[in-house]
Amino acid sequence: MIHLLYKDLYLTRKTILLYLLIGLLLQFNPSMTPIFIFFITYGVLAKTELTEEKYEGYTLLSTLPVSKSTLVISKYLLGLLIVGLATTYTLILQLWINNLSGIAVSTILGIAAATLIVNGFLLLLSYKYGATRAITYFRIIVLSLFLIPWLLQISLGLPGEELILWASSLQASVMTILILSLIAYGVLMLISINTFKKRMS
Amino acid sequence: MNNVFELRNVYKSFNDFHLEDISLHLPRGYILGLLGPNGAGKSTTIKLLLNLLEPDSGEIQVLGSSYAHSETLIKQKIGYVGENQNFYQDLTIDWTVNFISRFYRTWNQEKLNDMLTNFGLKRQKQLKDLSKGQKVLFNISLALAHEPELLILDEPTSGLDPIARKEIMDILLDMLQDENKAILFSSHITEDVEQIADYVAIIIKGRLALFDTKEAILDGFRKVSIPKSTGKTLGSTLIANTQTLSEYKGMHSQPASLEEILISLVKEANR
Structure with a gap:
């Protein structure tokens, strides 16, 4: 398992370094900070899945003495690792640059929880449809998620302030959201193992 | 006789192709040449043997076990060389060796170093910079470094010049100095199979047309x-x-x- 994780980190090392640099710059604008956690996780997972597709990596890995479940679990662990590192990186930089005054810790953790679920879904799509198609579908879905609240606000006349208040109220129970997101991430991983096994048979 | 693998009445269906009622076996110490035209089902048979595909029906036993119970144990004892050299092309030979070696309990680094030297493969070279023949030789080096009991080669000599093909044939024959080992060798180059195989199986349109010793055929x-x-x-x-x-x-x-x-x-x- 550890070799698979190391291989993915090595193959995406340039992507990680690039995102860490962008993340550093984003810290000076606290409202943009949480986006970093999402984008570095998406960037690393998308890059590793595209690499596996390009070089038929899963075929090579499946001939090694490693189970199909382990291959999928290693990708989900990679996602968890990147979210954890990106969140820690963000918290440390915010503490150093803004003394954690620019953005609430609960907001950062809430974004980390959402990132886990959304990227767990990206991996599931990748095992179902292959990396290239999965990334296209994923972009459409994520864009829709950003667009739907905005369209609702425009078409139904919902006041923007109420939406922000509702979102803020969620932050109060951020630990619950974190735990729920980990459970959802685990469920997505189990579905992905099943999907991958079917795809490889 | 002690067989390294047995396929019994194996059936696998795809949208436009069926592999029908394949029954094959290979005793230890022998080479089986799998022949057939392109698209006949040779690679599908090999994928079934490696558990890269699961049969719709029939039974597959490899090294005395089934994949349902001991997939990783079986794969510890199999060396595989595919038609397409599926490696991460941006990585070096050294990095790839280091990565692959960690999965095997019986890794003979000395043997691998000797093979890399003999084949003139430089460790710091990226895989994308190797020729097709060099990639096959590197793949064979990796497949042999963990001392497999069963070596499976899917069209390894296709597209290679006669010198590289001869080199590969010699390696395979050398491996069988150890009578505990066996080789499954798929090819559409009949000359290669005729040269080294003890048993020959011919697959045509997903059916096993012939399976016997080379002499009997x-x-x-x-x-x-x-x-x-x-x-x-x-x-x-x-x-x-x-x-x-x-x-x-x-x-x-x-x-x-x-x-x-x-x-x-x-x-x-x-x-």
Whole structure:
């Protein structure tokens, strides 16, 4: 398992370094900070899945003495690792640059929880449809998620302030959201193992 | 006899192709050559043996176990060289060796170093900079470094020059100095199979057309021709089963090669 994780980190090392640099710059604008956690996780997972597709990596890995479940679990662990590192990186930089005054810790953790679920879904799509198609579908879905609240606000006349208040109220129970997101991430991983096994048979 | 693998009545269906009722086995210490035209089902058979595909029905036993119970244990003892060299091309030989070696309990680094040196493969070279022949030799080095009991090669010599092919054939024959090992070797180059195989299986259109020792197959078919003196001609040279040879009285017969037998069987299947 550890070799698979190391291989993915090595193959995406340039992507990680690039995102860490962008993340550093984003810290000076606290409202943009949480986006970093999402984008570095998406960037690393998308890059590793595209690499596996390009070089038929899963075929090579499946001939090694490693189970199909382990291959999928290693990708989900990679996602968890990147979210954890990106969140820690963000918290440390915010503490150093803004003394954690620019953005609430609960907001950062809430974004980390959402990132886990959304990227767990990206991996599931990748095992179902292959990396290239999965990334296209994923972009459409994520864009829709950003667009739907905005369209609702425009078409139904919902006041923007109420939406922000509702979102803020969620932050109060951020630990619950974190735990729920980990459970959802685990469920997505189990579905992905099943999907991958079917795809490889 | 102790078989390294056994396929019993294996069936696998795809949208546009079926592998039907394949029964094969390979005793330890021997080489099985898997022959057939492109798209006949050779690679599918190999993927089934490696558990890269699961059969719809039938039974597959490899090294005395089934994949359902001991997938990682079986794969510890299998070396695989695919037709496409599926490696991460941006990585170096050294990095790839280091990565692959960590999965195997029995990794002979000294043997691998010797093979890399003999093949002139430089450790710091990126895989994308290797020629096709070098990639195959590197793949074979990796496949042999963990001392596999069963080596499976899917069209390893396709697209290689005769010198590289000869080098690979020598490696395979050398491996069988250890009688505990066995090799499954798929190819559409019949010359390679005829040179090294002990057993031959011919798959055509997803069906097993022939499976026997190479000698039995070569003895079982004759190339038949009509003497010019009779004034009659055959449309083409006929490959006849020796059991039916008596039907061709007055004709000359001589030994047929595996290639001629394969072509004859394919023509028959297409009729």
